[in-house]
Amino acid sequence: MSNVQCAQCNNKPACNADTFFESQLFCWEKNFKEWTATKGKRVCTNGLCFVGINKGEKVQGCGKCSDLQNLSKCFNCSHPLCNDETKLSQIKCYRLATNQRPNARKSKTCHPSYDSCYIARDIFWRTEQNCGECPAIYENCIKCNHTDFCNEDSLLPLSTTGETRTISRASSTTTSASTKKEPTTNFIKHTTHRSSPRSSAQINKKDNKMLALTCNVDSSDRDVSTS
Structure with a gap:
């Protein structure tokens, strides 16, 4: 029995x-x-x-x-x-994985062992929402339990990191500008071509040639007049 x-x-x-x-x-x-x-x-x-x-x-x-x-x-x-x-009391939370689109978010009744919800954002600021405590892998995470579905996006808005992201992008732009290289002189289709300037030695050499040519012309004219 x-x-x-x-x-x-x-x-x-x-x-x-x-x-x-x-x-x-x-x-x-x-x-x-x-x-x-x-x-x-x-x-x-x-x-x-x-x-x-x-x-x-x-x-x-x-x-x-x-x-x-x-x-x-x-x-x-x-x-x-x-x-x-x-x-037993069961809190309800939003559930979304970081590899899902935001419109794939679902409502979830948590197991009675959970008393809270959380919303977290990974290093790419993708969202994760679920029941329980904040996972240790996330630096940006907020836990809540004041009401069902408390883990709204507004609890951890992207705007709170807007300045950091903007500064990061600005510093990146500045760095790339300071290290920017001049376009090459290779003649490749659909590229910007720029000729490199001549050196002073090349200019002087050309001037000397012009002076020698002028002197030769003058001496020829004198020979013709004396004859």
Whole structure:
């Protein structure tokens, strides 16, 4: 009989009718780190079932919340199998992964072990929203729990980093301008061509050639006149 629910009576003949069994208090039972809850096989003589959260794990059974330790949440009830996890408060959050488009954001009812929502932005300022605490990988993250769906975009607006991003872009532009190279003189299609200026030596050489040519012309003219 250890694997079935059982209620025992001896107060009158034929006491073990269906109505008697249905009036008995059975609770959902789940110990710490067990995977799933099972229907209790023993009548809860305490008169109260409970469901609570112990270090992020759901626990269920027969007993008073006030008699239990290490529970961050706890709920008591007195109806058969009343202590399911839906009795615990569950915050609702927006859920979005950084590799999803903003319009893919969904509404999510969080597991009872979560008491908060968060919104975070990665190094590319893509958004992540979900239930729980801020993940350690994010430097820019805000947690909230004052209301359902509190992890709105407005909680961590892009404008809060607008100055930093603008300064970063401006300094990058300044750096690239200071290190800008002159266009090459290679004649490649669709490029800007610029001829390099001549040196002073080349200019002087040309002037000397012009002077020598002028002198030769003058001497020729004198020879013609004397003849």
